[in-house]
Each structure stands twice: as structure tokens, then as C-alpha cells.
Amino acid sequence: MASDNMWEDVDIKFDITASQMQPCPGEKIIDILESVEDTKGNNGERGRLLVTNLRIIWHSHVIPRVNLSIGLNCIINLSTKFANSKLRGNIEALYVLAKSQTRFEFIFTNLVSGSSRLFTSVIAIHRAYDTSRMYRQLKLRGALVDNKELKLLPLEELCSKGNLGVFYITNIRVVWNATMNESFNVSIPYLQMKNLKIRDSKFGIALVIESSSQSGSYVLGFRIDPKEKLEEVSKEITSLLRVFRADPQFGVQYELESKISKVQPSVMQNVFDDVEIDEEGQSDAFAAYFADGNKERDREPVFSDHLGLAIEKLPEGVTVQSLWSVLP
Known part of the structure; x- marks a missing residue:
């Protein structure tokens, strides 16, 4: 899956289709809360909240086409405050401030009395997402190498290593650093690779990696001698990239303290039953979540x-x- 086509963690969507609610490749549902109210936009409406390694999804039990998808990368702040719920009265709720192109505020109330799982799950999973950005973001001149060895991420395995400069190929990314200056480096996750090819450059035949527009549309060239080694490296990265795209690893690791039954990727199937999405009135739902009244832009x-x-x-x-x- 190319990053340019992936929206789940970087966008906020309202009233999405059944197919959009299905987990994308590599997306894992971590927790499900069956009785949660969307207090700001659908006060008095009982719904289900799912937390994945990429986003928060809420949908109404009665009308599943009424739903939200909030990318974890969009979240600016998470806090707990008291809110006025039609189903629970004045009670502590989870406030989510998020921004895509516009700032939105969401308020979720757990309708299960005495349970704090809504707060602990969402906050901890977002923290796990926030601290694992190296899996998903192209990084220039970072602290990637220690004592002339690549600092591997959890779940990362070193597949091969070159020595013209130093070129590391893992199951998650490609990393290069200059031999004379280790801080002159780049980390390119497979998630951000758009194209990989061998082509001619002013320095001769080179391996060229083009990154996604989401990561800045970089075009990075690496000269590898001899030509046979260049072709070998290109084939290896292409193979690893194909494997990664079939089952991406986003790096978000979190285990629930209280075990729940194993969630299957098909958990969202049959939520929609021959329902047509009604796009009319979406602007009203959209406006309900503005973090600052009806402000449409900063x-x-x-x-x-x-x-x-x-x-x-x-x-x-x-x-x-x-x-x-x-x-x-």
C-alpha cells in the first residue's frame, strides 16, 4: 500500500461507507467498547467505539451509517472533562481535539458505569502511535546509528548491510548514512516509498527511490558498485517492499490490561445491511464537531x-x- 493512497491515520471522515470502515492492510483493531455515546454530535445516541493502530471509529448502533473515523495522526490533544450526556447526565467524558484541514472537537462518554477503559485505551494507544513514528515517517539526519550500527526498532530485523557509505536494508525501511559523518543520513520506511528504479544519473547508474507526496516527494539516489550488486540490492528491496505492502507493520504496540476476546478483522462486516449512504445533511453533522463554533478555517x-x-x-x-x- 503506497502512503499516498492511505488516509486512515491522517484524515478525519464523517459518515463513511462500509468498505471504508473495514481495516486496511496492516490495520489492527486493538479495543472495542460496545456502549459509547458521541456526546457532541449525537448526544443521546448509543454507539460502538473501535480503536485501531491507525484511527478511532465510532458508529451508531441504530443507524450505522452515522459514524466517524478519526486518524490518530490528526489528534492534537486528549483530555478528560465533564460533559452533559443525555444518557448519563453530567459525567466525565473523553475530549478529543483533532485537526485535518479544520479543527474538530469530539466528546465521547462511556455508558458503562464505573469503567475507565475508554480513557485508558484511547490515550495509551495514541501514545503508542505517537512514539512509533519512525516506522511511518521519512527521517533526514536523525539519531539512527550508534557505534557504527543501525539502532533497530522493535519488530525490525536487519536483512542486509552495504558498505558504500553504509546502506541498511530491513523488513521496515531502508537506511543510509555517510561513512565519514553518521549524522548525515536518511531513513525511508517502505510505507513512504512510491517508486523504486535503477536509472542513469550524473554520477552514473544509481538506485533511485521516490518517496510519497505525504513525506515530501523526495527523489533520493544511491550509487552502488558494481552494477551486479546494484541490481541485487534493487531486487532485494523490491521483494521486501512487496511483502511489506501485503501486510504493513505500523509499529503501534499495545496490549489491553484486561483481556477481551480476540478481535477479527471482519468485526465491521454486517454492520451495514443494505444501507444507502445519504450525503444530504452531512454538512450539518460536519459543523457539529467544529472546535470553534461554525468556523470553517483558521x-x-x-x-x-x-x-x-x-x-x-x-x-x-x-x-x-x-x-x-x-x-x-
Whole structure:
């Protein structure tokens, strides 16, 4: 799966289709909560919340086409506050602030009395996602090498190593660093590889890797001598890339403290039963989750004398001092 085609962890979607709710290759459902209310957008509606290694999915039990998909990469902040639920009254809920092109706020209330699993699962799984970005992001000049050896990630296995510069090929990524300066390096996860080919360059025949637009559309060339070795390396990476795309490893590791029955990828099957998606009215649902009323886009930046830096222009009647005063 090329990163340009993958939206699950980098987008926020409303009222998605049955096929979009199915886990993509490499996506694993980690936890399921069967009784959760979407308190902000569907207050009073009982639903199911699923947490995967890429996103949070909520759907109504009564009308499954009413649903949300929130990519873990979109989440800016997770917190717990009290909210007014039609089903539970004034109760502690999970607040999710997220941004794709627009900021949205989601509020989820666990309808199971006395259970804190909603908070612990979502917060811990998002933390596991956030701390495993090396599996998914192209990295230039990072702390990749220690004592002339690649620092392997959990679940990563070194498949081969070259010595023209130093070229590491693993089951997760390709890493190169300069022999004279180890900090001059690049880590290219297979997840971000768009094209791999051998072609002519001003330095001679080279292995050229083109990265996805999501990672910056880099074109990186590596000269490997002799030509036979270049072709061997190209075949090895192509083979590993094919295996990876069949079952991607995103690096998110989390085990529930209280074991639940093993979740199968088909868990979302039969949620939709001959339902046609009604696109009308979607804008109302979309607007319900805006983090700032009906604001459709970020306000222009202005200089704040109080803070001494540029900030987004505040709404009418709001001051920086008043914002500080509401912090706990």
C-alpha cells in the first residue's frame, strides 16, 4: 500500500461507507467498547467505539451509517472533562481535539458505569502511535546509528548491510548514512516509498527511490558498485517492499490490561445491511464537531504584545488573559 493512497491515520471522515470502515492492510483493531455515546454530535445516541493502530471509529448502533473515523495522526490533544450526556447526565467524558484541514472537537462518554477503559485505551494507544513514528515517517539526519550500527526498532530485523557509505536494508525501511559523518543520513520506511528504479544519473547508474507526496516527494539516489550488486540490492528491496505492502507493520504496540476476546478483522462486516449512504445533511453533522463554533478555517495570524509572538486572531470579545484564566 503506497502512503499516498492511505488516509486512515491522517484524515478525519464523517459518515463513511462500509468498505471504508473495514481495516486496511496492516490495520489492527486493538479495543472495542460496545456502549459509547458521541456526546457532541449525537448526544443521546448509543454507539460502538473501535480503536485501531491507525484511527478511532465510532458508529451508531441504530443507524450505522452515522459514524466517524478519526486518524490518530490528526489528534492534537486528549483530555478528560465533564460533559452533559443525555444518557448519563453530567459525567466525565473523553475530549478529543483533532485537526485535518479544520479543527474538530469530539466528546465521547462511556455508558458503562464505573469503567475507565475508554480513557485508558484511547490515550495509551495514541501514545503508542505517537512514539512509533519512525516506522511511518521519512527521517533526514536523525539519531539512527550508534557505534557504527543501525539502532533497530522493535519488530525490525536487519536483512542486509552495504558498505558504500553504509546502506541498511530491513523488513521496515531502508537506511543510509555517510561513512565519514553518521549524522548525515536518511531513513525511508517502505510505507513512504512510491517508486523504486535503477536509472542513469550524473554520477552514473544509481538506485533511485521516490518517496510519497505525504513525506515530501523526495527523489533520493544511491550509487552502488558494481552494477551486479546494484541490481541485487534493487531486487532485494523490491521483494521486501512487496511483502511489506501485503501486510504493513505500523509499529503501534499495545496490549489491553484486561483481556477481551480476540478481535477479527471482519468485526465491521454486517454492520451495514443494505444501507444507502445519504450525503444530504452531512454538512450539518460536519459543523457539529467544529472546535470553534461554525468556523470553517483558521483565522489569520496576528502579533500578540502580551505573549510576544504571533498567534491566531482571537474571536470577538476574547482576550489572551481570559484564556489563561480558564486553565485548571
